Amino acid sequence: MIITFRTKILIAIGIFLGVAAVAIILVLHFTPRIPPDDCTEPGQIEIHPTPETSPKPYIKWAQFDVPYDILLKAYNYDTKSYGTDIHYNWIELLSYAVAKNYGNIDKKVAKNMDECVSLLKEGKTIDEITSNLKYYPFYHEVYNSILGGFLQDGALKVYSPIAKGYYFNHYEDFGNVRSYGYNRKHLGNDLLGSVGTPIIAVEDGTIEAMGWNQFGGWRVGIRSGDGRRYYYYAHLRKDHPFNNKFKVGDTVKAGEVVGYLGRSGYSAKEGVNNIDTPHLHFGLQLIFDESQKEGNNQIWVDVYNIVNLLNKNRSEVIYDEPTKEWNKK
Numbered sequence: 001m002i003i004t005f006r007t008k009i010l011i012a013i014g015i016f017l018g019v020a021a022v023a024i025i026l027v028l029h030f031t032p033r034i035p036p037d038d039c040t041e042p043g044q045i046e047i048h049p050t051p052e053t054s055p056k057p058y059i060k061w062a063q064f065d066v067p068y069d070i071l072l073k074a075y076n077y078d079t080k081s082y083g084t085d086i087h088y089n090w091i092e093l094l095s096y097a098v099a100k101n102y103g104n105i106d107k108k109v110a111k112n113m114d115e116c117v118s119l120l121k122e123g124k125t126i127d128e129i130t131s132n133l134k135y136y137p138f139y140h141e142v143y144n145s146i147l148g149g150f151l152q153d154g155a156l157k158v159y160s161p162i163a164k165g166y167y168f169n170h171y172e173d174f175g176n177v178r179s180y181g182y183n184r185k186h187l188g189n190d191l192l193g194s195v196g197t198p199i200i201a202v203e204d205g206t207i208e209a210m211g212w213n214q215f216g217g218w219r220v221g222i223r224s225g226d227g228r229r230y231y232y233y234a235h236l237r238k239d240h241p242f243n244n245k246f247k248v249g250d251t252v253k254a255g256e257v258v259g260y261l262g263r264s265g266y267s268a269k270e271g272v273n274n275i276d277t278p279h280l281h282f283g284l285q286l287i288f289d290e291s292q293k294e295g296n297n298q299i300w301v302d303v304y305n306i307v308n309l310l311n312k313n314r315s316e317v318i319y320d321e322p323t324k325e326w327n328k329k
C-alpha cells in the first residue's frame, strides 16, 4: 500500500489531537477543585476559632436522686472529719459511691461510701481511688455544681428557704404533672406554709429576676456567684411580695429575707392570686452553659432532699416596723 503524503499529514494530525486530548484530561484530573460553596481564603483560616476558643463540651442533662440518708451520711463524714488528719470531702464520697454503682441508687451506694472512706484512711488519694471509675468525673461535676457552695469550714453555710420559727410542710412532688397552661412536669418542690412567711436566700448571689411571671406569679430568681445555680422562689404574697430593699442586679447574702410566701400566679395579669394553697415553689436550675438558662435545654433538679438538709440551718429574722419588712437578725 502506498501511503500518500496527504495520508501522512492526516495521521500526524490524528496523533497530535489524540495526545492533546489525553494531556487535557490528565491536567483536568489533577487540578485541585474548590467546592463552589467554600469561599475560605487561606489567609482567613487563622482568624476562625482555634481549639482553645472552640466551645467546650458541657453537661446536657443531669438529675439529683440521692436519697436523704445517703446525703446525710456524706454530710456527716465531711463535717465530722473537718479539721482532723484526714478530711473526707462529701462531694467526692457521693461521686465515688454513685459512680462505682454506675449511677444506680440502691443499698450498694452506702457500702461504696464506706469503702471509699476505708481507702482514704489507708492513705490512698481520691485521684488514685477514682482513676478507673469512668463515671466519676461526670458525677463529681454534677454534685459539685449542686452542693459545691454548701459547706465552708466544716459547717453548712447555706440556709433553708423558709425562715426560722415558721412551720412548713412538703412532700416529694418533683416531676408531678401540672396542667395550668399546658401539661408539664413540676420542676421544683412546694413548701406549704402561711401567707407572709419570710422567704430566705439559700445562698449568696445576684438577683436576676424580680417581678411577675404568668406561671410563678410574683417570683424572685437568684444566681449563685459561680453562675452554676439559679434559685427560683415563686407564688409570693400578692400585695407585698418582695423585700423592698432589693431590686434586680443587687447582690444578696445567704440568709437574707428576699420575699414573703403567698399564692400568686397562674394568671397573665399581674398581682392575681390563682393558687389555692399558699406555698412557696422552690426550684433549682443547673447551668453548665449559658445556653441552658432559657429555652428547651433547662436542667431543673429535685430539691426535696436538699430542702430536708437545709432544715439544719434556718435563718432567724426580725421585723422592722418603719419599713414593714422582715430582715435577717
Ligand SMILES: [Zn+2]
Pocket (backbone or CB within 6 Å): 186, 188, 189, 190, 280, 281, 282
Ligand atoms: Zn411548685
